[in-house]
Amino acid sequence: MRAMHVVVCVKQIPDPATPGELDPTTKTLKREGKLILDESDAYGVEMALQLVDAAGGGEVTLVSMAPNSEVSGLRTALAMGAAKAILVSDDSLAGADALTTAKVLAAAIKRAEPDLVMAATESTDGYTGTVPEQIAELLGLPSVTFASHVEVRDGTLSVRRQTEAGYDEVECPLPALVSVTAGVVEPRYPSFKGIMAAKSKPVEELTVADLGLDAGQLDPRQEIVEVAPAEERKAGEIIHDEGDAHLKVVEYLEKLKVL
Template identity: 75%
Template structure:
């Protein structure tokens, strides 16, 4: 079974984010790393391919400047190869533009299963996977917290407001995974060394047959109007626990009439 995993390479979330003053979009000019949210999808894909008795896991990513840092991490985990779409024309792409690129890249490998995170850590739009599925004319099951593949179908526990739905869907299909669905492996030293020579196919917008006006800032058809300081929430009283802090909390709860 061949699995494609959509992975995003993002600025280190531990570093404070910054807006480009001219476009008011998030700066992405530093080094990019594998989005943690995607490590679950990579791990899931590796396990499913393994359980199916073979097949390849291919990473699909769109990133500026031919960035491969995050892809190497996922290749080190065990993915076989990667497709990276990197093109100056893609700067300023929104979720739909990104979905067009990912869908076109996925089409080239015709996978049995497409795996993505429910949303990225930096942009957290959360619509790209459904957009990819629609563009591919594929069924999708989003918010999976358990996945099995058997007899040409994927069986998923899909998160709902009330609990979860057991959903079955014939392949090929797209599934999005929630964090914690599996425990992502740490790349081994051997894996890291092997990743260095694994193939990363780098493509341009033209290679995908996409119209450049459909992607990037022009295709996004949206603009940031302004950024303002939000109403500040003031810090209140801070007490250091000397063995009696619970009494202060009780008093506060009484004041709020919670108790």
């Protein structure tokens, strides 16, 4: 048995229940309201906590990048049981693309020297799905993405990786990075005790300069040139079932000549 130190990348996002908005001037996603823990990240946090438990020692450190020193999403993950957090918050990072985000997160992760880096497959708001693999490359780590099952045996990861046709069994030595799919584990709800304890857990806040990154490396090399509403799909006929709605469906399928 050896202690496991796991870093989990978490994103704090606008509540997905409220519709997203673009800033009309910068054309980047508005992220000024209260942010919450991306639900996709709860799976990584839970998986990390379970791996630390199974190892019999170690701890979970959160790493996040967010505007305005936002910590409310981090507190949720700390309440689940993570020990501490590193937050990179810097005005210069507004509208950062996937590669810039990966550079910042990788620099923050390096400080924690983890055995394992975990991330969700993709965020709920931006869903580029490339950040975890970019972080792995920046840190020179092997990686297994789209993990639906993760175990550590004698310092080696054993992972089920989703594929088009089913799944692959992949083995990988530590240190490494794993991105997990939703459903890999059932995330716990923070307990009252956990929520109280989270309030005093350490959150180290850093800027781009603190990370030793050169701002020139982080300049965006893409530009949003046009934003337009999509052609709306019109809603069709809506009927209330009075016991014969199934016949309407049959009629509709017949009209389309698929029956």
